[in-house]
Amino acid sequence: xxxxxxxxxxxxxxxxxxxxxxxxxxxxxxxxxxxxxxxxxxxxxxxxxxxxxxxxxxxxxxxxxxxxxxxxxxxxxxxxxxxxxxxxxxxxxxxxxxxxxxxxxxxxxxxxxxxxxxxxxxxxxxxxxxxxxxxxxxxxxxxxxxxxxxxxxx
Amino acid sequence: xxxxxxxxxxxxxxxxxxxxxxxxxxxxxxxxxxxxxxxxxxxxxxxxxxxxxxxxxxxxxxxxxxxxxxxxxxxxxxxxxxxxx
Numbered sequence: 001x002x003x004x005x006x007x008x009x010x011x012x013x014x015x016x017x018x019x020x021x022x023x024x025x026x027x028x029x030x031x032x033x034x035x036x037x038x039x040x041x042x043x044x045x046x047x048x049x050x051x052x053x054x055x056x057x058x059x060x061x062x063x064x065x066x067x068x069x070x071x072x073x074x075x076x077x078x079x080x081x082x083x084x085x086x087x088x089x090x091x092x093x094x095x096x097x098x099x100x101x102x103x104x105x106x107x108x109x110x111x112x113x114x115x116x117x118x119x120x121x122x123x124x125x126x127x128x129x130x131x132x133x134x135x136x137x138x139x140x141x142x143x144x145x146x147x148x149x150x151x152x153x154x
Numbered sequence: 155x156x157x158x159x160x161x162x163x164x165x166x167x168x169x170x171x172x173x174x175x176x177x178x179x180x181x182x183x184x185x186x187x188x189x190x191x192x193x194x195x196x197x198x199x200x201x202x203x204x205x206x207x208x209x210x211x212x213x214x215x216x217x218x219x220x221x222x223x224x225x226x227x228x229x230x231x232x233x234x235x236x237x238x239x
Binding site: 048056121 | 173174177179195196199203206209210212214215216217218219220221223
């Protein structure tokens, strides 16, 4: 699988392999615009769920199929989208459900990292590292969008 | 593929532990230099959960922002021109 290393912006912060921050930002902003345009009158809760899905979607699409966690997220998103189109509501895709208090820490980690179940320990740690990296980048991105949005009501 | 979880060597456990520790941000790494792999796993899980909560929280803040945003605002225009839509 060829990783994308070409980057229009030679940004020193960009990892050599993996999604460029610009690409993730682009995808996320585009998704946000779509949410805003297609559901201007929906409730804050519904829109918030869509934004959350958009966040996980842009993370996963940018990472592509090279990672187990992004594959699992993409599968989940498509699966839930199909269910949503056929049936009624379903909870936000891509978000792990059912916080567990009775599992071992390793099992808990497997449930938290998408695609983690059934993975050997070494791979699980690899995936965890990449997932944490992309997740914290996503958080920083969303924070900067919120910050540039200015004070409410401007 | 059978699980090898119960047969990890001591050396592998140490490698695991240092790898897990390196995943945590500085703020969470402080007390983790001499804890068990199990504790590190728990801390990693707690960190991931807090990241999920942040995404959740930022999503609702973005949603609030959106409700105050007009479609014809200068910011929207800029974003539209960037995205070419």
